Amino acid sequence: MDDDVPLILTLEDGGSGVSAPLDDLDREELPNENGGSYDVVNDASSPAAGDCCAQQSSARHNWEMNYQEAAIYLQEGENNDKFFTHPKNAKALAAYLFAHNHLFYLMELSTALLLLLLSLCEAPAVPMLRLGIFVHATLELFALIVVVFELSMKMRWLGFQTFIRHKRTMVKTCVLFVQFIEAIVVLVRQTSHVRITRALRCIFLVDCRYCGAVRRNLRQIFQSLPPFIDILLLLLFFMVIFAILGFYLFSPNHSDPYFNTLENSLVNLFVLLTTSNFPDVMMPSYARNPWSCVFFIVYLSIELYFIMNLLLAVVFDTFNDIEKRKFKSLLLHKRTAIQHAYRLLITKQRPSGISFKHFEGLLRFYKPRMCARERYLTFKALNQSNTPLLSLKDFYNFYEVVGLKWKAKRNREHWFDDLPRTAFLIFKGINILVKSRVFQYTMYTVVAVNGIWILVETFMLQGGNFFSRNVPWSYIVFLTIYGVELLLKSTGLGPVEYLSSGWNLFDFSVTLFAFLGLMALAFNMEPFYFIVVLRPLQLLRLFKLKKRYRNVLDTMFELFPRMASLGLTLLIFYYCFAIVGMEFFAGVVYPNCCNTSTVADSYRWVNHTVGNKTVVEEGYYYLNNFDNILNSFVTLFELTVVNDWYIIMEGVTSQTTHWSRLYFMIFYIVTMVVMTIIVAFILDAFVFRMNYTRKNQDSEEDNGIVLEKEISKEEVIGIIELYKRSSAAAETAQLQKMVLQMDKYGQLSTVFLGRRSRTKSDLSMKMYEEEIQEWYEEHSRKEESQAVLQEPPSASSSSLKPLSLRQRSQTVI
């Protein structure tokens, strides 16, 4: 067994051992020596030839270290973690591993959620959830201590230097410090003071590993801000000009309360921007002189119809640009990560590629759940040249291939192919029936009839209690039809295939709900009546009929995760504003609170007797308050919808000071930003998808990414040998089972299908195909020039790219 000299030495002494045989898949090798960051322990044993066994074990240890570091590089590439946070020694590695698993992530998430949820029980608490100050302050302190523990782990992993350089972590530390002090103050004083800093609690949530999407959204929002603010200034500028004009024009009219001072004029034009007080704001002047409407028409045309759209245009444009740049940097980051990992996996003997053994070692760390068969399939899928080694070029596809789910390709077409003849014929018949257009259109007709039925039935009812009657027969008839359809489909297609389609899943769940509703009706279970009401959702199936709807709904489902993260981002803003709102405005709004303000009617609550009947006059707006966090959220949602928001603003303002308006105006602007981003996002996603569809019109409908690979029996036996040598019993057993199965069916090889759904990144890859090549070239040119600066030209001649990377990682270490 020859002991290997690392790659860089090989290059220096002219290439001994370069001609290593290509079939030594199982020989014991030393990793590229300068490779790992964690080989401190073994650095004495590698150069000299010592005890064979000791060296072998040290070599294996070395390799394990290299596998782990490579896996970490690949993870960093995937998660877009910067390489300067890469763990630099064995101690850091331990901390890194501790801080990078789902248990730790869950702890992070739950402490963050706990801290956020505390505001349900603190000072202006939701009545049912009120807790004693001592209880919630202790809970808070506990959560904060957990956060301290998390941060200390992070510090251990990053080292003090990097920890300080990492901005997000530093902000978190400061916030933690402040929160800690405040929590202790609360505990000591046994009373809550004005704690606006509670609004900063969301930083703990944002910093969670699971909230990466929210962080990205926030970054995108902040990046879109500069052009946004520019246009906003234009908007405000015109507002000021019109406010001055309006003041001069309309203040002589004493019956016009909207323009009597410059401040009122400004506030009302700001509200007019949201159209909330239109046409009321125009009416007093319009009543006096009809031509005054020109002022308002011009103002709205410029501000609302032009500049607001301009705002959208500018944000949309920036958004597009950012999306592309983000994609580019992610792509290049991944590429660099792959290069780093590659350098750690090649050996001196075979500097041109990674052998399966090492690739397998990498995957054991990168994806521990993967079984031996899948590892080999991934290797084969990456290996396009069919040599035993994986070149860097092949390895570049790592992220695309590693996500594939592999399944043996079924030889049988239907699930019932193995059944006896009679059963087969019956199921085949059902299968054909279910797939026929006649069946489908019959079902559409049934759904449509059902829809009309429900509509007519509902129209016939005029108020009253709908649920006390017996179960209507129509309900039973339609439900039976749906049940039969469900049965036919699931038997005809097989349950697995049936449930693999999203639409069928939807049908299934709606039918199930309808059935539960029937049960609820039949057994008179009142709390579940609401399920009955979900029946009309069945109608959604009709939208399968047209291609555009399918497209739209598919895109909707694809967008869903991103939309959810945008929603969460909005909620985080809500949280901040809710805390601030509660601290300042809790309890200021109540029935009949604002009788002196212009919006008194909306807050009125009068109980007066006309004749012998009690008439309640309710304005209801006192319900839109900041009395606890749930109410605040509803109030903020109402402010987001914008209509009549000035009533809420004026109500609060009349009870506090003029400056409260600032809160509402800032909230309006913030939601405007987020909403514009959401619109831009939806626009971008749809336009992107439509362009993509237009570009690939001729290609068949896409079912995600599919790859086909064949494994022969010999290959499997070869791998078993390999695993046997490294005494991996579980893997060996699993593979042997596979061989047995192949023997049983008398196959010499099995075909496997790798499948995953298409992601936005895949689409982008296709859309920017040409540009990507340019980026790569530009990127490697840059790296080369850096490499040239760092090392003598002789060393950088042979395999420049990975070498230069090595150099860089060396300089980091």
Add this chain to the structure above:
Amino acid sequence: MDDDVPLILTLEDGGSGVSAPLDDLDREELPNENGGSYDVVNDASSPAAGDCCAQQSSARHNWEMNYQEAAIYLQEGENNDKFFTHPKNAKALAAYLFAHNHLFYLMELSTALLLLLLSLCEAPAVPMLRLGIFVHATLELFALIVVVFELSMKMRWLGFQTFIRHKRTMVKTCVLFVQFIEAIVVLVRQTSHVRITRALRCIFLVDCRYCGAVRRNLRQIFQSLPPFIDILLLLLFFMVIFAILGFYLFSPNHSDPYFNTLENSLVNLFVLLTTSNFPDVMMPSYARNPWSCVFFIVYLSIELYFIMNLLLAVVFDTFNDIEKRKFKSLLLHKRTAIQHAYRLLITKQRPSGISFKHFEGLLRFYKPRMCARERYLTFKALNQSNTPLLSLKDFYNFYEVVGLKWKAKRNREHWFDDLPRTAFLIFKGINILVKSRVFQYTMYTVVAVNGIWILVETFMLQGGNFFSRNVPWSYIVFLTIYGVELLLKSTGLGPVEYLSSGWNLFDFSVTLFAFLGLMALAFNMEPFYFIVVLRPLQLLRLFKLKKRYRNVLDTMFELFPRMASLGLTLLIFYYCFAIVGMEFFAGVVYPNCCNTSTVADSYRWVNHTVGNKTVVEEGYYYLNNFDNILNSFVTLFELTVVNDWYIIMEGVTSQTTHWSRLYFMIFYIVTMVVMTIIVAFILDAFVFRMNYTRKNQDSEEDNGIVLEKEISKEEVIGIIELYKRSSAAAETAQLQKMVLQMDKYGQLSTVFLGRRSRTKSDLSMKMYEEEIQEWYEEHSRKEESQAVLQEPPSASSSSLKPLSLRQRSQTVI
């Protein structure tokens, strides 16, 4: 003098006369015989050689005809008129010429406007403009007769067959017929009946030559409709589902008036889609059970924040697509027009191009106002090969070059270069001062100070009469500064250069207005006080400071014509709805009209006495009525702004029937379509421009298209000879003056600059550069295949494209 045989014969008999000398610019030639459509008169004289003079004059007549037809082709190409409306004989030509000049266009426009304006004076008339039925019916009849005359001219030009095939004209004819009958009925009965057909009057306006942009907008709107309607159905579908859900959930609550019947539920959710009744619609159920807000949040999230944005996305995408296709078809249409024209201008002897003589003849018809010098410059600019003939390839640039305005390039840099030394130095000093950054930033500071001054001053005033005081000294100070700046700039740059910049023009007019305001103040001219109020507009100058604002404002000015046409399109929709609204709802809304409805408060007008003071309680909404067309327009604008539109709807509904809601809902959907198109347009225009800027970042700031051409004295003398022979005295004199001027300065040649502003089409040309070549190839392939189908292959071998076109025009003739 040889008489020419047409080109096609040349090809057939093997090419006699193909080697015609290239320098016979002035020889008399016969046009390509089959060329013109109008050579019926001369068809006997062309083949045989007769009397030389007679033939020469006939040849000239022939050429004139060809010039005219070529010019018509080019006009059709420019105006995107289809070639099947091309005048086919001399009679049609006369009618065509009659119907294609600005006088006729103005007549068209004014009759259309007259018809539209009549609604100011008809039945529910604006009080001040009311006319007797006899008067306005007579006016209408007169206008309609003029339209009949216009249509008969069109029929004469198009011929009956084409007239019937031309859809727009046929629709116009039908509408005219209906209007005629109704006008006569009104005259006979001496009373107005329900005339909803008046809404169709806008067709006369839309059909005007000057309203081409409106027609294009309408076409674009109609083309965007199918995808729009699809998504609208999705929207309505969810609305119905939620209406049923809402009815089931909230109708048991008797204090909730919004969901007590399915109809109410539907109407209120429709209104909720516009957010107009939020949060009121939620309040009764929210007061009873806080969790009912989930229903509304989910509804608004799906409908308002998702599907409405989807609508925008789909329309935006379609809009993009349509814009590109429109550009493509316009481009190819122009190309075909140029090919048609080219075929009419080449001769048998020189089939490879157009000589200047014929080009000049074409321009005489195409642009009669152009002077001889410009004609020659255009020819030279087109002629890139510098041969005496213009090839088809050169001729393709016709539209780009013909719009250039030519000016002799000044040798002197400043306007004061010719002044005496002292004056020169002074002006030079001013010039340098004015162009210095210090001066500019000083002015910005002054403007900013002025802005703050105005703001503070206005803030100090608290109501009252602002104008009765003396002229404030600050006003005079700032105005003086602006005046001095204006003076310095206009002397330093020269008045022409000063006013050629849009920003300077803006400064100038604002300063002028401020001065007029000062006059008004000084001489106490009350009606002009409003000018004073325009002072803050001065602040707009501050936006020159940042590049993004300059970009935005420049784009704004570029967009203005298109925006205006979109506004006009909206006004046309308004007109239709205003007429319908007036016919149905005139007079139904008045103070205290709707005391039984839910919106009674808004229509209340009560005069009650509290103590000894009269308090007027005004709801003002009775002002939003359909009592005359101006009021209707304001009401419709309020409906467009959407806020509180349901108050207007409910007011009218309470006085008429439930079905009135349909009018308001349809209006909402129509404005939604138009507004979405407007948003899509603004988005598209800005994103397009920003992409363009990004693509051409390195190139200098664009001042439109500039071309430079030099003319030598010999060339001018050559052209003079040419004109002398065709005895064109005016042109000869003009050119001789030019020669004299060149002699005076001792120049051998003069350089001319051709300049025009950049249009959207130029930008598109650059953006789609690569695709355009593909389109051309595809287009010519298509033409070729058509040509092959139509003629023997031998004939189509030589110069295929123009020949095939000739063939096509022959088949049309």
